Amino acid sequence: MESTRTVTFDFYGTLVQWHEGVEACFRDIVRRHGQPAKNLGPLIHAFHGEGRRLRDTPPWRPYRDVLRESLRFALKDGGMAMANADVDGLITGLSRLPAHGDVPAALAALRAGGWRLAAISNTDDDLIAGSLPSLGLDLDAVITAQQARAYKPDLRLFRYAHDVLGVTPQQTVHVAASQPLDMAVCKALGIRAYWVNRRAETMDPQWLPFTEVRDVAEAAVSILR
Template sequence: MASIPTITFDFYGTLVQWHEGVEAAFREILAHHGQPTADPAPLIHAFHAEGRRLHDTPPWKPYRGVLQESLRLAMSEGGLAMDAADVDGLIARLRHLPAHEDVPEALAALRARGFRLAAISNTDDALIAGSLPALGLPLDAVITAQQARAYKPDPRLFQHAHKALGIGPDEVIHVAANQPLDMAVCKAMGIRAFWVNRRAESVEPEWLPFTEVRDVAEAAELILA
């Protein structure tokens, strides 16, 4: 595997703490609406489901709009009326997400061995920029849905990334924490893949083959072995 010069990563949830940031944002939103002890899980589920629906429904929509409409629907289902402070609070949380603890050292080890490191993410350029410093080193490329005008699992986002990197699907390893969005594309395009199972989820056999790892550090160890 170490002969493959490029590694691409999903960003949110894989490299940085997406789920933790979203949960914190929704707890703040509930507190803002007088429900500080309410369980945010139903709102978060609705938020993610609506985001996926909007991603998958043509025409392509800017990511900020997807976030806003997903939040509006989630809050409506919870009997709440969204206001500007809710949107601003969510964006503020997602603009500066910390890296998972294992990530900076793992990326540094891969960079030291000569790998090019890139992100492929369902986001926009401005939002992802605020969390990049948390990685501890600059990535060689950051490819977003905004650039490709396509969201995972649309393969056009990966095709755009590979074209920008000057590689083919057989010349890259992809590391990601999402099976339906990332492993699905890897299977369809024949990309060698590592699934980062940070949340103790079950393997979905329809998206195999991939190598399951507990975190990015374990993926780096296997790649460098």
């Protein structure tokens, strides 16, 4: 198989149901604390915001630590004290996320079309492992922030991934749901990119050029065309 026929994917939100998983975890947490689960938005917003700050602030730390400290921050912001059960529930829930419904068939079609498939993810090796079976096939490579000691949008994670895969940025296609984390890197490195807009977000022209698609299935059709 030609090494230049390589598609890399963001994992959380692109291939597996990250946002749905986070919401389910927070629903369980606030229920455990005896709080209403009607409006999880502020808690989840604080969780994601603190996660970005921790990922972007040296020194590098494992994603498991980022999740724990982000949860602590969000719960404190919401007037709750984090318990061990909260952390355990979050880690367990985010360690076994199901694939989006369109993903297994799309990956299978790309594999049948002769493309290598790899994930580039802001996570730890053990955290991503439990969600991989839901993809329906084994990826050719799973490259994590833990391996590179760098989180997106740090270019070092992608450069490490390309070294592992034996390709240049221009020999790959990247498919991802995040504009500031993934499309930004693709613009900087000259990678052909597909932005998966599952959540009806607003396109930010500063990260162009990329092709906007509704899901991974639509990206796969375009790549195979």
